[in-house]
Amino acid sequence: MRDQPRGEDLLASAEALLRDELLPALPADKRQAGLMIARALGIAARQLQNGEAPERQELASLARLLAPTSETSETSETSETAALRQQLQRANRQFGQLIRSGAADAGESRTQVVRHLLHIARQRVAESNPRYLADSSR
Amino acid sequence: MSDSLRSALEVYIAQRAEAEAVTFSEFRLLSGGAIQENWLAIANVSSGAFAGTLELVIRIDSPSGVSASHGRVQEFALLKAAFAAGVTVPEPLWLCSAAQVIGRPFFVMRKVGGLAAGHAVVKDTSLGGDRAALTFRLGVELARIHSIRPPRADLDFLPSYDQAPALQAIERYRAFLDRHHSAHPALEWGLRWLERHAPPRGDIVLAHRDFRTGNYMVDAHGLTAILDWEFAGWSDPLEDIGWFCAKCWRFGAPQLEAGGIGARSDFYRGYQSVSGRAIDAEQVRYWEVMAHLNWAIIAIQQAQRHLCGEESSLLLALTGHSVPELEYEILCMTEAT
Numbered sequence: 001m002r003d004q005p006r007g008e009d010l011l012a013s014a015e016a017l018l019r020d021e022l023l024p025a026l027p028a029d030k031r032q033a034g035l036m037i038a039r040a041l042g043i044a045a046r047q048l049q050n051g052e053a054p055e056r057q058e059l060a061s062l063a064r065l066l067a068p069t070s071e072t073s074e075t076s077e078t079s080e081t082a083a084l085r086q087q088l089q090r091a092n093r094q095f096g097q098l099i100r101s102g103a104a105d106a107g108e109s110r111t112q113v114v115r116h117l118l119h120i121a122r123q124r125v126a127e128s129n130p131r132y133l134a135d136s137s138r
Numbered sequence: 139m140s141d142s143l144r145s146a147l148e149v150y151i152a153q154r155a156e157a158e159a160v161t162f163s164e165f166r167l168l169s170g171g172a173i174q175e176n177w178l179a180i181a182n183v184s185s186g187a188f189a190g191t192l193e194l195v196i197r198i199d200s201p202s203g204v205s206a207s208h209g210r211v212q213e214f215a216l217l218k219a220a221f222a223a224g225v226t227v228p229e230p231l232w233l234c235s236a237a238q239v240i241g242r243p244f245f246v247m248r249k250v251g252g253l254a255a256g257h258a259v260v261k262d263t264s265l266g267g268d269r270a271a272l273t274f275r276l277g278v279e280l281a282r283i284h285s286i287r288p289p290r291a292d293l294d295f296l297p298s299y300d301q302a303p304a305l306q307a308i309e310r311y312r313a314f315l316d317r318h319h320s321a322h323p324a325l326e327w328g329l330r331w332l333e334r335h336a337p338p339r340g341d342i343v344l345a346h347r348d349f350r351t352g353n354y355m356v357d358a359h360g361l362t363a364i365l366d367w368e369f370a371g372w373s374d375p376l377e378d379i380g381w382f383c384a385k386c387w388r389f390g391a392p393q394l395e396a397g398g399i400g401a402r403s404d405f406y407r408g409y410q411s412v413s414g415r416a417i418d419a420e421q422v423r424y425w426e427v428m429a430h431l432n433w434a435i436i437a438i439q440q441a442q443r444h445l446c447g448e449e450s451s452l453l454l455a456l457t458g459h460s461v462p463e464l465e466y467e468i469l470c471m472t473e474a475t
Contacts, residue, residue, distance in 0.1 A: 036452050043459055092321035099326040100312070105334065114473050117324050121469055124462035132463045135392075136470075 011045035046127045052081060054123050055088055061116050062091040066098070140165070146240050147179065147196060154232040154246075157186040174200055174209065178249065193249040195228065199242045209368075211235050212295050214245040216367045219293060219344070225282045228363055252362035256352030260389040260398040266356035273400025275361050276354065277408025280382070283364070284375045284413060286344035293344070296371050302339040303374040307428060308332055311435050318438065324465035328431050331472040335424055337374065345373035350387040351397035379409070379417065380425025386433050386464060427471050434464040 005013075015038050023034045098104060104113040125133050144165045152160040164180040174197050181192040199210050210233070217230040228247040235243045259265055266272045288298065299306055308329050315322060315329075347369035355363045381387065382405070388398035396405035406417050441458025443449045 033452075036456055039456055039459075040452060043456075089321060092323050096315070096321045096323045096326040099323060099330050102330065104327075105330070113327070114469070117327055118466075118469050118473065121324055121462060121466040125466050128459040128462045132466070136467075 006048075008045045008048035011041050011048065015041040015045065043128055046130070050127065052084060054127075055084060058120055058123075059084065059088050059091060061119070062088070062095055065112060065116055066091060066094055140167075143177075143240055147177075148181070150234060150239050151179075151181055151192075151194075151232070151246065152183075155183055155186050155188040155192075157183045157188060159184040163191075168195070174198060194231070194246055195249045196244055196246050198240070198244040210243045210245050213367055215292050215295070216370050217247065219286055219290065220283060220364070220367070223282050223285050225279055226361055226363055227365075250355060250363040252355030252357040254352060254355045254365060256350075256387075256389045256398075259351055259356060260391050260394075264358065266399070267358065267360035269400050270404050272356065272360055273396050273404040274408035274411075276382070276397070277405040277410075278412050279354075279361070279364055280346070280349055280378055281409045281412035283346050283349070284343040284378070288342055288344075288372055296344075298372060300339075302336055303342070303372075303377060304332060304336040304424075304428065307377075307432070308336070311431060314435055314439075318442075320438075322434075322438070322461075322465070324469060325431060325434055328427060328434075328465075328468040328472060331475075332424070332428055332431065335475070337376075337421060337424065339374075341375060342372050343375045344370060345375065345378050346370055347373065347378065347381070349378045349382050351382075351389060351399060352387075374425070375413075375415075376417070376421050376425045377428065379405075379422050380427075381429045381432070383422065384426045384429035384433070385467060386430055423471070427468060430464050430468050430471070434461050434468070437461050437464065 018034065018038050018041065023031065023038065026034045099113065104110050122133065144162060147165075148160045148162055152158070161182050162179045163182055164178065166178055168176040168178050177196040177198065179194045179196055181194055183189050183192055197210055197213070214230055214233040217227050220227045221229055228250045231246045231248065233243075233245040234240075237243070253259065253265060263269065286293075288296075301309075311325070311329060315325060346364070346367065348366050349364070353364070353366040354361060355365060382397050383395055383402060385392055388394060391398035394400055395402040410416060437457045437460050440454045441461075444451055444454035444458070
């Protein structure tokens, strides 16, 4: 078993130190680089923290939406990350085709598709730029 | 290399300026990329109509850019057309499309001072002069660009098409997504919405296609130049207005709906003062959705450049991570209709 603190804690502490002590001391022409590193550390920390759970949920939600034609029935059994990504990729490609065909233009399917897309988008923004959600207050 | 380039350019400029002699008191590379190099030259011109000191920027196709050998030629034609239409651009002086002079096509334009960086322009209000006047002025500039209409023999390299511009863009973005390794259902949703609400083909104008904060230069007094013409093409005039006003181009000042620098109404008034056409707010909103779609596709392409090893860069990598908020914005703008 690995020692504590774990990777996500290390990244979060590194980001805090960078923001609190290094960024204010950087010359103006290096500030942008410092900010980019802080942002990258933050994204990596939040991804580690969440692990595979969001992608597993996304796949399960897609399986329900694509149910009649689905090839993604064994979602919860998938153990390997690579296999999970591959399944997710395939399901999202199929889902994209369904949207493009107009099958989600109206009615109940539209409601469900929008709900799924908004949920996934919020989840991904919460990892990539949580302040954006707070600022747009939705 | 730099010395032989320098003397070849001195001879060329003397010839074009009809001067007995031209010598550069300063000659240095400003920026060099995969597509072009920019050189600064301070030229002392001995005689003729340009006698005196000429501050110039020389734009040269990159050595590697074999297929891009038309790049500078086209850009020069666009700058000429814009300059003639009264758009504030660096004055294009001479184009050399022949390979004999320095081995690559290049053109010479007057140097213009100022700063373009988007975040700096939005944050530092000592730049750009009075902000309401700057916002109005940008509307004026855009309307002047849009006064350039097809057919134009000098711009016949710009692809023409019979479709509605919106549908043409949708087709392009879908073709990219089909080739790309990852699926993006939220972008598919946005594209379907854009398809269902697409405006018919109306007036077709020269669209700048990257007219936004970050792509014009300002000094302490106001606007000095409209830059970055490489995406220009025939389109719906509202494409540029939507791009300029889209939330994703406000550089942290979302309340200033015109490019993060001013009020939408000032920008629209400037535009209307030259074009004489009223701007349909609902249609602009359509093109703002399109702007987010377009920027999301570009962001995916930028991240791909990092991923495939073409250009390893944290900036490009992080640009890929702005896709989720663009998708979220697209969904918020389209979920109700």
